[in-house]
Amino acid sequence: MFQGDPEAVEVIEQRLVQALNRAPVRSWDTINALVNLLTLTLATIECPDCRKAIARQFQKCAPEMLETADAMAATAKEAGFTQGRHLH
Numbered sequence: 001m002f003q004g005d006p007e008a009v010e011v012i013e014q015r016l017v018q019a020l021n022r023a024p025v026r027s028w029d030t031i032n033a034l035v036n037l038l039t040l041t042l043a044t045i046e047c048p049d050c051r052k053a054i055a056r057q058f059q060k061c062a063p064e065m066l067e068t069a070d071a072m073a074a075t076a077k078e079a080g081f082t083q084g085r086h087l088h
Helices: 006-022 027-043 048-078
Strands: none
Touching: 027 048
C-alpha cells in the first residue's frame, strides 16, 4: 500500500472507527466522508505530481480493497453478524 508510520495509521484508524461508532450512519455517508477526507488530505500536499502519484496508487489499491472487503463480509456473515442494506 502506501508508505507511512504503521503506528500512526493504527491510531488514525481507531479514531475514525470510534467516531463512526458514536452515531449510526449509512454506508454511503461514511464512504462520502472518507472520500472528502482523502481529498482534503491530498490538498495538503504541495506537489501536484505527488498528489497524482498518490491518487494513482489509490486506484491500484481498489481491487485489493474490494477483495479484502468481500472476505471480511463473508467472515462476518459466517459469524452471524447482520449485513447492512443494499446501496442500490
